[in-house]
Amino acid sequence: MAKRIQFSRHGGPEVLEYVDYEPAQPGPNEVRVRNRAIGVNFIDNYYRDGLYAPPSLPSGLGTEGAGEIEAVGAGVTHLKVGERVAYATGPLGSYSELHVLPAANVVRLPESIGFEQAAAVILKGLTVQYLLRQTYPVKRGDIVLFHAAAGGVGSIACQWARSLGAKLIGVVGSAQKAEQAKALGAWATIDRTREDIRQRVLELTGGAKCPVAYDSVGKDTWEISLDCVAPRGLMVSFGNSSGAVSGVNLGILAQKGSLYVTRPTLGSYANSAENLQTMADELFEMIASGAITLDVARRVALSDAARAQTELAAGRTTGSTVLLPD
Known part of the structure; x- marks a missing residue:
């Protein structure tokens, strides 16, 4: 058993539940990640309040995290158990201790980038990458x-x-x-x-x-x-x-x-494992060079995810917030 945040109806942060659940085994071309840090983003509020529809209810929440590969499914050859990774795109469910997702959605994480840094930056940083480097190449x-x-x-x-x-x-x-x-x-x-x-x-x-x-x-x-x-x-x-x-x-x-x-959406730009890793590599290089420094402004226990979403929705945050498994 593991812990996760889920919601069974749409509404404010009060609908979030901290529950036990049975993590799935990774299927073909999937991996299971043991999250060490989890990103909190405004899009999470959209799924929770119903602006965006999750596939079904009850539903997990969140799409961004960083940790280690705990298990791999059939057909996964480019990732191995114990490897440090990060991810920024679906399926929903990153607000959890363990998360199963397609291997194509996972990028390798350099040793120079910590788990909290990665969870704080991967979705936001990839968003900036496609906005400034692809949607309109800023000069x-x-x-x-x-x-x-x-x-x-x-x-x-x-x-x-x-x-x-x-x-x-x-x-x-x-x-x-x-x-x-x-x-x-x-x-x-x-x-x-x-x-x-x-x-x-x-x-x-x-x-x-x-x-x-x-x-x-x-x-x-x-x-x-x-x-x-x-x-x-x-x-x-x-x-x-x-x-x-x-x-x-x-x-x-x-x-x-x-x-x-x-x-635009990230999924339209990071539309293959190769494109995703290329975008992530450019982001990681910007961090390694010192051109981008990260502000992990808030660290909140996974069980207290509702408070993190309340602060974000009210505009009372600066920098990034990460959830840490209890």
């Missing part, structure tokens, strides 16, 4: 807009953008978070609680606006972000922390300068 001198710049993803984006020679304008929710984003490499910050985002972007860019805006907030900032994108620029909507964007009128894109819009 030296680009002025880009990035929402939630002091959060888990934003903290990495500030550093990665700086290493590329880009100028990242970070939108944050407080003066304290503005200071943190600047310390991490943001070229400029906008405190949305007391500054007009549109006006500040015009001032910072000399009226030119940004070639790309990265927006993880969703409904509340959708049109604001569009107004910050230069003609024929790209709007990247990659999250829904304020709710999903819906009822989009494509005519708005024409009115605001023939804009492009994309709604």
Whole structure:
């Protein structure tokens, strides 16, 4: 038997249950990982509250973790028992002591990266990799807009953008978070609680606006972000922390300068074991070089996962939170 977090109905953090369960044996092309640290991400809230539908209920939660291979299924030849690994993509169930998942979703973890570091960075870091290196390949001198710049993803984006020679304008929710984003490499910050985002972007860019805006907030900032994108620029909507964007009128894109819009996901970029490992290797190299440093701001017991999600949803966190098996 092992312990895990599960939920049997949708709702707030109070629906999370800490239960005993019987871990499955890995099937063909699967591995079982003994988690040493588990990542906490906003997308976990979406599955819990029903914005995204899990395959069935009761359901496990979480998609990110790091640990050691405990068992391998038939057909797995590139991973072996005892190997240090990390993972960032499904199936749900990483909020657990043991997790079974496809071997193709697992990457080898260098000795230089600790389990807590890996669990804190693998999903967020891979997200930044595809955003800045693939969705819109950021170039030296680009002025880009990035929402939630002091959060888990934003903290990495500030550093990665700086290493590329880009100028990242970070939108944050407080003066304290503005200071943190600047310390991490943001070229400029906008405190949305007391500054007009549109006006500040015009001032910072000399009226030119940004070639790309990265927006993880969703409904509340959708049109604001569009107004910050230069003609024929790209709007990247990659999250829904304020709710999903819906009822989009494509005519708005024409009115605001023939804009492009994309709604990317990690799975569409890390769509093979080879692509996933290549992306992870670039992330690990950035960490090893010192270009990206990690802030594991909170360590919470797995049994207390509801508290971690409450803090994240309320916007009271900076950096990354990890769960540690009890």
